[in-house]
Amino acid sequence: AEMAAARLSGTENRLVSLPLSRIRVIMKSSPEVSSINQDALFLTAKATELFVQYLATYSYKHGRGKEKNALTYTDLSHTAEECETFQFLADILPKKILASKYLKMLEKEKRDGEVREDDDEGEKEEDEDKA
Amino acid sequence: MAERPEDLNLPNAVITRIIKEALPDGVNISKEARSAISRAASVFVLYATSCANNFAMKGKRKTLNAGDVLSAMEEMEFQRFVAPLKESLEVYRREQKGKKEARKDKDKKADSEEQDKSREEDNDDDDERMEEEEQNEEEEVDN
Numbered sequence: 001a002e003m004a005a006a007r008l009s010g011t012e013n014r015l016v017s018l019p020l021s022r023i024r025v026i027m028k029s030s031p032e033v034s035s036i037n038q039d040a041l042f043l044t045a046k047a048t049e050l051f052v053q054y055l056a057t058y059s060y061k062h063g064r065g066k067e068k069n070a071l072t073y074t075d076l077s078h079t080a081e082e083c084e085t086f087q088f089l090a091d092i093l094p095k096k097i098l099a100s101k102y103l104k105m106l107e108k109e110k111r112d113g114e115v116r117e118d119d120d121e122g123e124k125e126e127d128e129d130k131a
Numbered sequence: 132m133a134e135r136p137e138d139l140n141l142p143n144a145v146i147t148r149i150i151k152e153a154l155p156d157g158v159n160i161s162k163e164a165r166s167a168i169s170r171a172a173s174v175f176v177l178y179a180t181s182c183a184n185n186f187a188m189k190g191k192r193k194t195l196n197a198g199d200v201l202s203a204m205e206e207m208e209f210q211r212f213v214a215p216l217k218e219s220l221e222v223y224r225r226e227q228k229g230k231k232e233a234r235k236d237k238d239k240k241a242d243s244e245e246q247d248k249s250r251e252e253d254n255d256d257d258d259e260r261m262e263e264e265e266q267n268e269e270e271e272v273d274n
Contacts (some may be wrong), residue, residue: 053153
């Protein structure tokens with residue numbers, strides 16, 4: 001039984017490392033939750049640990065980051081976007097873009113708009129599908 | 132009780148340790164990545180809780196139980212967690228039972244010098260203190 005516990009915990013032979021009290025606070029912040037059975041609290045804490053392990057290892061394995069010996073934010077946001085299981089994280093792990101690139105994108109859109117307007121001078125149709 | 136923003140976060144040191152133990156030796160984790168994983172973990176708790184609560188409501192119960200959390204994992208497409216969670220739960224329940232036995236024995240020893248009547252009253256206090264754990268046992272029967 002002790003060996004099973006050690007195999008399962010993975011962190012200093014403790015069954016769960018995340019503090020149950022903190023997990024409870026987060027769970028109770030949901031307004032529709034009335035009470036939480038002790039077993040449910042333990043399972044949620046343990047599941048969260050498994051989740052952290054899974055997210056970290058998956059992102060490291062599938063990350064397109066240039067560094068092979070590092071886990072970066074880009075690896076994580078890539079996972080949130082590409083992997084269906086982690087899509088619920090897409091909003092909190094948005095892809096990052098360099099400010100300079102973004103500004104260039106805006107300028108290009110503006111320029112494309114101006115060019116199109118010149119072309120349209122002789123036409124009556126309007127292109128509404130500018131993405 | 133109003134939650135301060137930091138209360139909805141999980142302790143950095145523990146998160147970092149879990150990540151480090153999951154990844155191969157020598158892999159660095161950027162501060163940004165660690166912070167992102169921590170936020171993701173909090174969101175996971177909220178999502179799991181909401182999902183588990185739906186199952187509890189379906190069962191017309193106001194208390195989330197172990198079965199609700201396991202059902203939530205399947206619903207969220209984390210079926211891979213179910214088997215290890217069940218194993219851990221068994222160990223946890225045995226640990227809790229052991230603690231309860233130990234507490235009962237300890238209190239019996241403390242009571243040994245008192246009369247029978249007062250010993251009964253103390254046992255009632257014990258029952259109140261262990262209310263949560265007894266609730267567990269009732270929930271186990273429901274499961």
